[in-house]
Amino acid sequence: MSEFKLNTPVAFIIFNRPDTAERVFAEIAKAKPPKLLVIGDGPRANRPGEAEKVAAARAIISQVDWDCEVLTNFSDVNLGCKLRPASGIDWVFEQVEEAIILEDDCLPDPTFFRFCQELLERYRYDQRIGMISGNNFQFGRRRNDDSYYFSKYAHIWGWATWRDRWQDSYDIELKKWPAIRDGGWLADMLGNKKEVASWMKVFDSAYQGEIDAWDAQWMFASLLEGRSNAMPNVNLISNIGFGADATHTFGDSDLANVPVDKMLFPMVHPVGVFKNLQADLFTAQLYFSIPLYKRVYRKLLRYLR
Numbered sequence: 001m002s003e004f005k006l007n008t009p010v011a012f013i014i015f016n017r018p019d020t021a022e023r024v025f026a027e028i029a030k031a032k033p034p035k036l037l038v039i040g041d042g043p044r045a046n047r048p049g050e051a052e053k054v055a056a057a058r059a060i061i062s063q064v065d066w067d068c069e070v071l072t073n074f075s076d077v078n079l080g081c082k083l084r085p086a087s088g089i090d091w092v093f094e095q096v097e098e099a100i101i102l103e104d105d106c107l108p109d110p111t112f113f114r115f116c117q118e119l120l121e122r123y124r125y126d127q128r129i130g131m132i133s134g135n136n137f138q139f140g141r142r143r144n145d146d147s148y149y150f151s152k153y154a155h156i157w158g159w160a161t162w163r164d165r166w167q168d169s170y171d172i173e174l175k176k177w178p179a180i181r182d183g184g185w186l187a188d189m190l191g192n193k194k195e196v197a198s199w200m201k202v203f204d205s206a207y208q209g210e211i212d213a214w215d216a217q218w219m220f221a222s223l224l225e226g227r228s229n230a231m232p233n234v235n236l237i238s239n240i241g242f243g244a245d246a247t248h249t250f251g252d253s254d255l256a257n258v259p260v261d262k263m264l265f266p267m268v269h270p271v272g273v274f275k276n277l278q279a280d281l282f283t284a285q286l287y288f289s290i291p292l293y294k295r296v297y298r299k300l301l302r303y304l305r
Contacts, residue, residue: 004113004114006031006032006033006034006113006114006117007034007117008033008098008099008100008113008116008117008120008160009033009034009035009036009037009092009095009096009098009099009100010028010031010033010035010036010037010099010100010101010102010113011036011037011038011039011088011089011092011099011100011101011102012024012025012028012036012037012038012039012061012102012103012104013039013040013084013085013088013101013102013103013104014038014039014040014057014058014060014103014104015040015041015054015057015084015104016041016043016050016053016054016057017053017057017104017105017241018053018056018057018059018060020104020105020107020240020241021057021060021104022060023107023240024102024103024104024105024106024107024108025060025061025063027107027108027110028102029063029064029065029066030110031110031113032066032067032068033068033100033113034067034068034069035068035069035070035071035096036061036064036068036069036070036071037071037072037073037091037092037095037096037099038058038061038070038071038072038073038074039073039074039084039085039088039089039091039092040054040057040058040072040073040074040075041054041075041078041079041080041084042054042074042075042076042077042078042079043078044078045078057104058072058074071095073088073091073092080212081212081213081214082172082211082212082213082214083172083214085103085214085215086170086172086214086217089101089166089170090166090167093163093166093167096163097162097163098120098124098160098161098162098163099160099161100112100113100116100117100120100158100159100160101156101158101159101160101161102158103157103158103241104241105239105240105241106134106157106158106237106238106239106240106241107237107238107239107240107260108134108158108236108237108260109134109236109237109260109261109262109263110262111236111262111263111265112134112158112236112237112263114263114265115132115134115147115148115232115236115263115267116132116134116159116160117160118265118267119132119148119160119230120132120160120162122269123230124162126273127164127165127225127227128226128227128228128273129150129227129228129229129230129273130154130161130165130169130221130222130225130227130228130229131154131156131159131160131161131165131222131227131229131230132159132160132161132229132230133151133154133155133156133157133158133159133229133230133231133232134157134158134159134232134235134236134237135155135157135158135159135231135232135235135236135237136231136232136233136234136235136236137155137235137255137258137282137283137286138233138279138282138283141279141282142233143276143278143279145268146233146268146269146270147232147233147263147264147267147268147269148230148231148232148233148267148269148270149230149231149233149270149276149279150228150229150230150231150270150273150274150275150276151228151229151230151231151275151276151279151280151283152190152191152222152223152228152229152275152280153219153222153229153231153280153283154215154218154219154221154222154229155229155231156215156218157237157239158236158237165227169221169222169224169225170217170218170221171217171220171221172214172217173207174203174206174207174216174217174220176224177203177204177206177207177220178207180203180224181200181203181204186199186200186203189223189224189226190223191277192280192281192284194284195284198287202216202219203216203220206220228273228274228275231279232263234260234261234262234263235258235259235260235261236260236261236263237260238257238258238259238260239255239256239257239258240257242256242257254286
């Protein structure tokens with residue numbers, strides 16, 4: 001890594017967890033991006049002590065001690081898990097052409113930054129590619145020695161993309177969803193009929209405003225545009241945010257604290273841009289074939305919160 005120099009801006013999304021934010025910031029500091037864009041939500045009025053936690057998380061940014069332009073986009077009021085990340089990423093791409101994006105609970109391996117930067121450059125003008133992810137949820141399963149594969153999924157626990165991909169296709173309101181749903185196109189978009197019911201529920205809930213999340217809209221944009229997304233063949237991000245104080249990542253999950261590995265360089269590139277259907281099928285089974293006892297447990301947790 002000594003010969004590598006990070007030239008890509010990094011966007012850092014924080015909120016009220018200074019403990020995890022401190023750990024992620026430490027890895028960003030090692031990479032020394034030339035520009036750091038920090039997005040922060042405001043505290044919720046009905047949560048005693050949250051204002052202090054928000055302030056503590058924001059104070060971490062004062063530790064920047066390398067040559068770096070720091071830009072902040074902090075909200076005074078709480079916008080929530082839908083509007084704050086989405087509006088923050090809108091702001092990021094008003095400032096820069098491409099960016100590596102990390103949330104405050106997504107702890108990267110140091111090689112994650114080089115992986116993203118090299119693929120951002122390689123596929124900058126290839127509209128077939130929607131994003132680069134640092135996530136690998138294959139748990140050691142792989143088909144060849146390539147450094148990465150292509151997927152229909154848009155995993156966003158540590159990722160990177162370009163201004164034109166975001167601005168040209170992301171729609172927080174999902175205005176095109178009714179036409180896709182009513183026309184029966186979802187199975188064609190997914191390429192797997194078994195996933196239709198799960199994603200139908202997700203997109204319907206997002207369209208109706210029943211879930212406070214922004215990432216379903218990004219997945220929909222990827223499917224709508226028929227894009228492929230680059231996934232590393234080793235896991236480069238560990239989500240350290242699962243716990244009682246998390247907004248969405250709470251409860252029992254096989255994806256909590258998945259160990260990271262190092263990307264080897266120079267990378268071995270795939271021979272073409274085509275989706276790894278076997279890997280995507282495994283992902284579908286992992287995400288959408290949840291045992292009944294786990295579904296009940298998660299519903300109970302949501303009720304108790």
